[in-house]
Amino acid sequence: MENLENSILDELRQQNELLKQKLEDQVIVSRLKLEKVREHNLTNILNDDKFLFALGIFAIIFPPLQFYFVLNTSIYFAIATALFMAYSFFRLIRRHRWMKTLRNMDTDLLSYVDKLKLAMRKEYTMRAPEIILLTLWLIWLGIEIYMQTSDQPIEYIIGLSVGCLVGGLIGAAFGLLYLKKTRRRLQAIIDQVEEYRSLANE
């Protein structure tokens, strides 16, 4: 009787060792955590955009009015500024829609990572035409300010220049930080997916 019991238990132990051996050779990965990271990071990006929408609408209206009525720049410059802000706002909306689609996308991982990388290249990188436009706008702003202030005392000119510079630097810093943060979030998702794929291919 006892021999039977022992042989059954030995058999169970051997079978258990077999099970462990078979499982050790396997890669058992869950997409669940991956989905959570993706959802978390993309949701954060979309939430940040809500604040930028409000800022965007403000930027289309307020600065052009300030330039025209307070700084007495030309109407053409004010309109150009409004158009420039509107273009940025349009890009923001397009990017937001793209991110929303990505978050809800159910596709194979290879396609998903490719789309994320494309998003980073197209939507979250400053492109040469935009840098050129921005430079031209800054030059035009400088010309407009010079034309308005050439007969003003030097203190006024310095004060105005410092104000513009500080405002510009703060705006640029804010923009670059946002871009960096967003790119970091997207890269985190890409890294997770790449790691998942490398585990699955081991």
Added chain:
Amino acid sequence: MDFDKMVHTYKSTIYQVCYMFAKDNDEAADLFQEVLINLWQGLSSFKGQSSLKTWIWRISLNTCISFDRKKKRGIQTQPLEMDIDLFNDTDAETVQVKMLHDRISKLGVMDRAIVMLWLENLSYDEIGAIVGITAKNVSVKLVRIREQLKKMSN
């Protein structure tokens, strides 16, 4: 402890437990996901009072013991990536493993947990600490489990 590393290190242990409590691959996947969720949520409060492996055994077993498909509330199953199918493959090794599964799955849920830990060569104290009973209780239950297994073989 990094969650990814932990899952990678103990994936076999977690799946082993889920396999013993599941009827098929889908259920094993459901259980596996549930265990991962519970491990994720509990990792921050794990203070190291027991070894990590013991803690993982405890969470895995408790999750599987209390898992109830009716109470799932529509949890989506995400696919697991594996090259073997422990429920349907017919190679000699898998047949052996299935015999183990068939025997153990006929036991009650608590008995299943105890026998799995006993097969891992844990002491009665360790087994008791994981399942929440005394060492004496473990030895009594193991006697009954052995009787049951003998009857199954006859």
